[in-house]
Amino acid sequence: MRKTKLHDVAVLGVGMHPFGMFPDSSNADMARIAGLAAMKDAGVRFDEVDASYVAQIFAPVMTGVRVMKEFGLTGLPVQRLDNASATGSAAFFEACHAVSSGRYDVVMVLGFDKMTSMIQETSMNTDPAYLEDSILPAGFFAMWATRRIHERGTKPEHLARIAAKNWNNGALNPMSQRRPDKVITAEKVLGSRMVAWPLTAMMSCPIGDGAACAIVGRADLAKKLRPDRPVVRVLASDLQSERYERGHLFMGPVVGPARMTVDTSTAVYEGSGVGPKDLDLVQVHDAFVIEELEYYELLGLCGRGEAEACIERGDFERGGRVPVSTDGGLIARGHPGGPTGLAQIWETTLQLRGEAGPRQLERARTGLCQMMGGGSVCCISVLQRS
Amino acid sequence: MSEQTKKRRPVKTGYFTVPENPAEAPRLLGSRCEDCGEHFFPRRAVCAKCLSERSVEAPLGPDGTLYSFTFVHFPLFGSMKMEHVGYGVGQIDLPEGPRVQVPLAGKQEEFSVGMPLVAELESIREEGDTEVVILRFRPAVAAGGAR
Numbered sequence: 381m382r383k384t385k386l387h388d389v390a391v392l393g394v395g396m397h398p399f400g401m402f403p404d405s406s407n408a409d410m411a412r413i414a415g416l417a418a419m420k421d422a423g424v425r426f427d428e429v430d431a432s433y434v435a436q437i438f439a440p441v442m443t444g445v446r447v448m449k450e451f452g453l454t455g456l457p458v459q460r461l462d463n464a465s466a467t468g469s470a471a472f473f474e475a476c477h478a479v480s481s482g483r484y485d486v487v488m489v490l491g492f493d494k495m496t497s498m499i500q501e502t503s504m505n506t507d508p509a510y511l512e513d514s515i516l517p518a519g520f521f522a523m524w525a526t527r528r529i530h531e532r533g534t535k536p537e538h539l540a541r542i543a544a545k546n547w548n549n550g551a552l553n554p555m556s557q558r559r560p561d562k563v564i565t566a567e568k569v570l571g572s573r574m575v576a577w578p579l580t581a582m583m584s585c586p587i588g589d590g591a592a593c594a595i596v597g598r599a600d601l602a603k604k605l606r607p608d609r610p611v612v613r614v615l616a617s618d619l620q621s622e623r624y625e626r627g628h629l630f631m632g633p634v635v636g637p638a639r640m641t642v643d644t645s646t647a648v649y650e651g652s653g654v655g656p657k658d659l660d661l662v663q664v665h666d667a668f669v670i671e672e673l674e675y676y677e678l679l680g681l682c683g684r685g686e687a688e689a690c691i692e693r694g695d696f697e698r699g700g701r702v703p704v705s706t707d708g709g710l711i712a713r714g715h716p717g718g719p720t721g722l723a724q725i726w727e728t729t730l731q732l733r734g735e736a737g738p739r740q741l742e743r744a745r746t747g748l749c750q751m752m753g754g755g756s757v758c759c760i761s762v763l764q765r766s
Numbered sequence: 767m768s769e770q771t772k773k774r775r776p777v778k779t780g781y782f783t784v785p786e787n788p789a790e791a792p793r794l795l796g797s798r799c800e801d802c803g804e805h806f807f808p809r810r811a812v813c814a815k816c817l818s819e820r821s822v823e824a825p826l827g828p829d830g831t832l833y834s835f836t837f838v839h840f841p842l843f844g845s846m847k848m849e850h851v852g853y854g855v856g857q858i859d860l861p862e863g864p865r866v867q868v869p870l871a872g873k874q875e876e877f878s879v880g881m882p883l884v885a886e887l888e889s890i891r892e893e894g895d896t897e898v899v900i901l902r903f904r905p906a907v908a909a910g911g912a913r
Contacts, residue, residue: 519855520867522836527857530834530879576838577874624814627833627859631808632867 384618384651386480390602391612391763392595393422394726399557399590399714401496407436407443410591411492412450414719418488418593419451423605426451429595430484434460435471435491436718447492462718465665466619466753467491468592469721473617473759475596485598491719492591517754518584520634521668522576528670529578536578538691540566543583543669545697546705550712552739555723557588557714583669585710592722594729599766610765612732616651617761620644635665636756641678644758645750649680652762656680659702659762660744661731663724665752666709672696675750676704703741706731721759724749732765773896774887781808782901783825784887791828792885792901796864798824805862828885830858830903833865837874858883858903871904882906 395417397410419426429451434444444460463470468491475487528534547564550556564582572582602611620643622628622636629636649655656679664679666672676687681702682695690696696704707713707727710720728747730736736744746764753759774784783793798805799813800820806813811821835856854870854877870877871886883903891898 516838516840519836519838522838523834523855523857523867526836526879527834574839576836579836626804626863627865628814629857629865629867630806630810 382618384616384647386476386614386616386651388599389476389479389614390597390599391614391725391729392424392486392597392602392605393418393420394595394729395419395421395593396555396719396723396726397492397591398555399588399716399719399723402589403496405589407492407494407591408447408450410589411447411490411593414492414591414593415451415488415490418595422595422597424486424595427454428486429454429456429488430486431457431478432459432488432490433471433475434458435462435468435489435722436460436493437462437464437467438493438717448490463619463757463759464753464755465667465715465717466721466751466757466759467718469724469749469751469759469761470619470753470757472594472596472721472725472761473619475594476614476617476761479596479598485601487596489594489596489722490591491593491722493717493719494589495587495716496589516576517634518576518579518668520632521670522579524674525578525670528673532685532688534673534688536570537566538673538688539578539583539669540569540580541691542666542672542696543569543711546666546669546672546709546711547582549698549706549739550708552737553707553713553727555590555726556708556712557586557590558708558712579668579670583711585667585715588714588716590714590716590719590723592719592726594722594725609733609735612729613764613766615654615762615764616648617759618644618647618651619757619759620647621755621757634754634756635671635752638674638678640756640758641675641750641752641760644760645679645748648748648760648762652764654746654762654764658746659748661706661728661741661747662702662704663706663727663747663749664704664709665750666705666711667715669711671752672704672709679748679750698741706736706739706741721749721751724751725761725763728763732763772892774889774899775896777890777898777900782885784899792887793825794827794860794866794885794901796824796826796862797821798862805860805864807860807864807866824862826860826862826864829906830860830866830883830885832877832879832881832883832903833857833859834879835870835877856883856903869900869902871902876905
């Protein structure tokens with residue numbers, strides 16, 4: 381029996397290197413900046429870290445242990461983990477359960493990637509003979525949108541409004557890859573280059589580089605290390621892969637059945653004792669904007685078929701009922717790969733502490749972070765200020 | 767459009783048939799579980815529904831129903847042909863149960879969710895006297911010879 385509930389686990393500290401294009405920075409450079417920032421934020425030294433999980437997608441062998449040497453050589457266990465887009469979230473999930481089980485007191489979760497080099501490598505290693513190579517991520521998610529339009533009468537304007545929200549949230553985030561200096565309108569999103577009908581370039585996440593780090597540990601340590609601020613607990617965390625049902629795509633799927641988000645969030649809601657109505661902010665895998673629309677319903681933020689009406693009301697915007705992608709999401713903040721899920725933890729932790737600066741929400745006690753990983757998996761964690 | 771005198775070979779073996787007769791539609795090479803009867807594409811050794819290891823090959827299609835689709839505004843992977851810059855892809859439900867994702871033949875306005883489709887072969891490049899072909903789906907109502 382798999383358990384999602386966590387016992388006295390807290391986020392001790394978070395740190396980031398901005399997401400964007402950094403051709404002159406190595407993975408080690410970016411990781412060092414994010415890791416040192418997180419340890420400083422937590423109030424721990426590297427020799428107080430019991431273990432580490434390194435989140436990176438396309439790493440050459442040995443990358444994890446080599447990059448960890450940037451902080452020192454203390455003999456700690458270093459494990460590298462890959463789960464596509466959900467890599468950082470999956471590493472966080474493992475770290476939280478390791479602390480919950482009593483295995484470690486303080487764990488570093490370090491994510492970094494250079495999506496720019498990854499894309500080149502992917503293209504080189506991809507066999508054009510595979511049937512599925514004609515189905516690119518944008519095309520795959522565009523088919524979600526086509527189906528949604530067929531079933532629910534969704535308009536491209538609904539998609540554009542979500543994208544505009546995320547771009548404008550990104551403008552408030554110093555770590556965001558896309559930081560527009562003018563307000564982005566839905567019209568501008570609709571007018572951008574068509575990528576895969578009905579998805580435009582501004583409805584899609586950029587490629588980029590970056591790093592993010594979370595220090596996870598025992599909740600009582602959080603109080604001792606930083607008595608000056610509230611403790612951000614991780615109540616529950618789960619990761620699920622697909623369950624078979626008829627119509628399952630075995631070739632070319634980027635992200636599997638919608639049901640995976642329902643199953644994973646249900647398990648996390650049960651484990652945490654928190655329901656969708658208790659959430660004050662939510663981060664999702666909005667690599668393409670149709671995903672965010674679907675996740676509103678799959679996470680239970682609204683009922684089936686209600687997403688469009690909620691978008692029209694602004695329910696998921698800043699100041700709305702439950703703000704989503706408050707740091708800009710993948711669409712604006714960016715999606716380098718390994719660190720992406722940890723950027724969600726960074727944002728949620730700062731919001732729950734009341735340290736999110738110009739992005740700070742009025743009410744922020746409980747937050748949920750959801751990521752999908754190609755292949756595919758869904759990973760969800762619920763954080764709460766105590 | 768394609769010269770039928772040329773030999774044809776699949777871009778990758780084991781996924782679809784290339785009939786000798788060019789007028790004959792290709793079929794997808796799937797499998798069927800001998801215990802529960804569920805069909806899969808591509809072929810599986812272990813049934814994903816009942817976990818049985820009694821799997822047999824089963825040709826699927828060539829008919830299908832369009833579940834969803836898009837038109838992508840970049841070049842078709844692996845194709846050297848200009849007309850493949852900007853192309854359709856669809857999710858197609860086969861009558862036996864599996865859903866597949868493959869390119870579509872035709873223009874965006876020819877497609878709508880729920881319409882009947884049929885599989886065909888399309889050359890993406892030539893290698894000597896052989897045409898390398900992929901499998902794609904086109905609207906069932908349009909005659910194959912018309913394009």
